[in-house]
Amino acid sequence: MIVQMIADRHPLIVKNIVWQDEYETESFAQMLAQQPAMGSALIELQGDLGAGKTTFVRHLLGALGVEGRIKSPTYAVVEPYTLAVSGLNIWHFDFYRFNDPREWEEAGFRDIFASPGLKLVEWPEKAGAYLPQTDLLIHIEVLANESRSIILTAHTDTGVELLT
Ligand SMILES: Nc1ncnc2c1ncn2[C@@H]1O[C@H](COP(=O)(O)OP(=O)(O)OP(=O)(O)O)[C@@H](O)[C@H]1O
Ligand SMILES: [Mg+2]
Numbered sequence: 001m002i003v004q005m006i007a008d009r010h011p012l013i014v015k016n017i018v019w020q021d022e023y024e025t026e027s028f029a030q031m032l033a034q035q036p037a038m039g040s041a042l043i044e045l046q047g048d049l050g051a052g053k054t055t056f057v058r059h060l061l062g063a064l065g066v067e068g069r070i071k072s073p074t075y076a077v078v079e080p081y082t083l084a085v086s087g088l089n090i091w092h093f094d095f096y097r098f099n100d101p102r103e104w105e106e107a108g109f110r111d112i113f114a115s116p117g118l119k120l121v122e123w124p125e126k127a128g129a130y131l132p133q134t135d136l137l138i139h140i141e142v143l144a145n146e147s148r149s150i151i152l153t154a155h156t157d158t159g160v161e162l163l164t
Pocket of ligand 1: 047
């Protein structure tokens with residue numbers, strides 16, 4: 001069991017890139033949006049307050065075809081979307097304010113994470129053990145000149161597909 005857990009958490013690919021500005025964030029989001037593996041992926045976003053997690057998600061959802069304003073789910077915890085063309089379901093989570101594990105059951109998060117679609121998660125560390133294995137972890141760090149240092153870690157075959 002422990003061996004399995006370690007195997008699950010073993011990163012398959014680690015890549016370090018830099019987003020010099022928001023245009024580079026947008027380019028990366030556009031590249032990712034074209035990957036077929038996005039149709040059923042769990043992507044976690046880590047980084048301090050203001051690192052640029054929601055900004056990245058906005059570019060990603062825009063590139064996927066979500067129209068209109070994309071709200072930060074800081075208060076609602078989750079914002080759902082369905083793409084008009086493909087019918088793809090997308091959930092954008094922000095667990096920053098998550099502190100009651102009962103919410104996990106009552107709000108139906110268990111069902112969401114078990115269903116097909118794309119799940120994007122800000123502050124995954126706040127949901128801890130509730131979350132299933134992530135496919136791709138995107139860690140964002142702000143550098144002195146406002147550019148972003150990004151560490152991309154693929155934990156599954158889906159995550160590897162997203163990066164190749
Ligand atoms: N690649 C980038 N280059 C320069 N500025 C950026 C970049 N990405 C985001 N920003 C700026 O950083 C600020 C904060 O971004 P954002 O709200 O996306 O952070 P966040 O990580 O979601 O924070 P929180 O943890 O509060 O949800 C925004 O003002 C945005 O314009
Ligand atoms: Mg945010």
